[in-house]
Amino acid sequence: MNETIQKNLEYKKYVIDSKLQYFKPHASKIEKTFAEEISFSLNRNTKFISPKFFYDKKGSDLFEKICTLPEYYPTRTEIRILQNLQDELPSFIDNSYRLVELGSGASVKTRLLLDIFTKSQEKTEYFPIDISEILAESSEQLLQDYDNLHITGIIDTYDGGLEFLKNYDKKNNLIIFLGSSFGNFSHIDGENFLEKINSTMKSGDLFLIGLDLVKDTKILESAYDDSQGITSEFNLNVLSRINDELDADFDLNNFSHYSIYNKDEQRIEMYLKSLVNQSVIISKSNLSLNLKKNELIHTEHSHKYTLDQIKTLLKKTGFNIIHTWLDDDTYFSLTLVSKN
Ligand SMILES: C[S@@+](CC[C@H](N)C(=O)[O-])C[C@H]1O[C@@H](n2cnc3c(N)ncnc32)[C@H](O)[C@@H]1O
DSSP states (O other): OEEEEEGGGTEEEEEEETTEEEEEEOHHHHHHHHHHHHHHHHSSSSEEOOGGGGOSHHHHHHHHHHHTSTTOHHHHHHHHHHHHTTTTGGGTOOTTEEEEEETOTTOTTHHHHHHHHHHHOSSEEEEEEOSSTHHHHHHHHHHHHOTTEEEEEEOSOHHHHHHHHTTSOSSEEEEEEOTTGGGGSOHHHHHHHHHHHHHHOOTTOEEEEEEEBOOOHHHHHHHTSOTTSHHHHHHHHHHHHHHHHHTBOOOGGGEEEEEEEETTTTEEEEEEEEOSOEEEEEGGGTEEEEEOTTOEEEEEEEEOBOHHHHHHHHHHTTEEEEEEEEOTTOOEEEEEEEEO
């Protein structure tokens, strides 16, 4: 592996071969951020852990399992929409586009878009951006299946990836953000994030966003609390990660997964509930944590939207709506936009 320091971007560059390279912040920066963020988010009355910390190797694998669960409709519904979009998307992009993906994960749905790109391009460029190391594994798998694919992976936060992309070159980008991961943002953070994407885009760039729609409470609640307990395992795994990486002593038997749909706020709220009065030490965050019985640690919001709200939000943040694709049940939406 050839490693070169990218001083100006604070990234290390890993060139695997002529078709695959990654950029990654230095390890010390990543660990420091994790310890500091946990110290801040757990050392307060309303405790929370950012959902971006779910995705260590085990968390990413558990998320892939969630995607196959009968209760978890978002993945199979979005895949169905992407399949239907195969004939229509090519009329909006020409051969000059590169595919950029925020939160690419296992890049499973990406394949439906890469099918379109690689069919019409001699060389297709794909820039996955993901905080999880799963990016490396999924990139290697993609390269086994697509001959004319060239991958530049950015193993970093969405914000880091967008900074990386800004002014990168003059090539047109189709930026995709699937899985309704956008729903994890609060309304204000979401608007700021969309404005950031908008300011990263050049004229000619396109953005495709997958958003989950408001629906029956039962369907929503069972998608985030499945009968096999995989979502529960995924939620609790963040405590194991803190134990392993920040030298902490969470006893997972003393916590349970709790999720509920808040109709007024149009969001699934996911928590870890403390089952007893307990104290936990998180050494690398310099934190001694006292939790009361039934106290909640918030771990994720997953906002749901109406089609009108999506239109208003995208227009407000500087986009022109080009097209919205839906499934037959109107469970999920994919919206293609350009910059105003
Ligand atoms: C819910 S999964 C979605 C994966 C895939 N896009 C899909 O639709 O199935 C979210 C992905 O985004 C990544 N992720 C979460 N928060 C992130 C952040 N703040 N910055 C970069 N990646 C993030 C996770 O590692 C994970 O792979």
